Amino acid sequence: MPDERSDGSTVFIGQKPTMTYVFQVVTQLNAGIGPVVVKARGNAIAKAVDVAEVVRRRFLEGQVDVGPILIDTERLVNREGRDANVSSIAIRLTKSGPAPGAPERPKGPPE
Amino acid sequence: MPDERSDGSTVFIGQKPTMTYVFQVVTQLNAGIGPVVVKARGNAIAKAVDVAEVVRRRFLEGQVDVGPILIDTERLVNREGRDANVSSIAIRLTKSGPAPGAPERPKGPPE
Numbered sequence: 448m449p450d451e452r453s454d455g456s457t458v459f460i461g462q463k464p465t466m467t468y469v470f471q472v473v474t475q476l477n478a479g480i481g482p483v484v485v486k487a488r489g490n491a492i493a494k495a496v497d498v499a500e501v502v503r504r505r506f507l508e509g510q511v512d513v514g515p516i517l518i519d520t521e522r523l524v525n526r527e528g529r530d531a532n533v534s535s536i537a538i539r540l541t542k543s544g545p546a547p548g549a550p551e552r553p554k555g556p557p558e
Numbered sequence: 559m560p561d562e563r564s565d566g567s568t569v570f571i572g573q574k575p576t577m578t579y580v581f582q583v584v585t586q587l588n589a590g591i592g593p594v595v596v597k598a599r600g601n602a603i604a605k606a607v608d609v610a611e612v613v614r615r616r617f618l619e620g621q622v623d624v625g626p627i628l629i630d631t632e633r634l635v636n637r638e639g640r641d642a643n644v645s646s647i648a649i650r651l652t653k654s655g656p657a658p659g660a661p662e663r664p665k666g667p668p669e
């Protein structure tokens with residue numbers, strides 16, 4: 448399914464459990480390939496927000512910037528062959544903090 | 559329910575039909591009281607995005623700026639009395655275009 452694949456730095460949210468996508472996002476952010484965009488349509492939008500929040504609050508606390516968050520409307524053909532509008536979201540996550548395992552900055556006296 | 563009231567320039571998305579909230583938002587934007595923030599938690603997040611998209615694409619086309627969109631995590635006590643984390647979204651809508659009924663700018667020759 449096109450909304451479940453993970454393509455480069457984009458993770459599409461589908462029917463799998465939230466934590467599946469959380470691990471994908473964390474892995475890609477830790478790989479240092481740049482921002483990861485979490486995308487979802489329709490009812491998966493709430494799950495996309497969950498994924499972003501779990502990543503930034505539980506797994507990479509203090510190391511992730513969220514935004515911009517964009518919303519849009521996509522025109523799809525539904526199962527009956529008719530056009531249907533569906534909302535979508537794109538949440539950009541960028542690693543901002545130190546990588547895990549990076550050497551700590553030595554604490555000197557305040558300048 | 560606290561998540562269904564509309565307080566000043568904030569519209570909380572709850573269990574009512576999407577169009578109920580669309581009309582609330584359009585009414586408030588047309589009243590000119592400033593930006594309207596559409597807020598939702600949990601599964602209502604997808605409906606909040608629908609509301610924002612219907613407002614800007616169908617009812618106030620070309621007259622609304624969307625953003626910034628913020629996400630957060632709220633700590634609630636669920637029905638069993640236990641703490642539960644729930645994601646939330648806040649979508650800011652600002653009227654940018656001409657008000658309906660505003661006089662059209664006369665079309666003169668291009669300068």
